[in-house]
Amino acid sequence: MTTIDIVASAALIIGSLMSLLAGIAVLRFPDTMSRIHAATKPQVLGIMLLMLGVGLRIGSPGVIGMLVLIVILQFVTAPVSAHLTVRVAFRNARGRTTDGGEEREIGAGAHRGRRRPGPDGTGPRRGERE
Numbered sequence: 112m113t114t115i116d117i118v119a120s121a122a123l124i125i126g127s128l129m130s131l132l133a134g135i136a137v138l139r140f141p142d143t144m145s146r147i148h149a150a151t152k153p154q155v156l157g158i159m160l161l162m163l164g165v166g167l168r169i170g171s172p173g174v175i176g177m178l179v180l181i182v183i184l185q186f187v188t189a190p191v192s193a194h195l196t197v198r199v200a201f202r203n204a205r206g207r208t209t210d211g212g213e214e215r216e217i218g219a220g221a222h223r224g225r226r227r228p229g230p231d232g233t234g235p236r237r238g239e240r241e
Contacts, residue, residue: 123160
């Protein structure tokens, strides 16, 4: 075995363990924020190490280009999917409070049904009825 084979094998093993641990953490962690952290950070690092190991093992320029594209797409899509998942969880938790206070709406559209003052702070905003 050459040094490249050893490095490729280590990258493949560590990458697959990172992806496995990310999957287990998504199932085991209690709240959405912890699950999102487990689904994005170790999983992307695991994919990156897997692609590094495959690229070192195969060594073909065409395959390496494809693997680099896979890693780039993971770096681009993982934060977007995490953001959308947290956004959905945030919107589903709208109106629920844990401090025993009154229910309130959070997020976009929270002002619906309420009167908001105009620019001078006294009356309705432009275009609204009194």
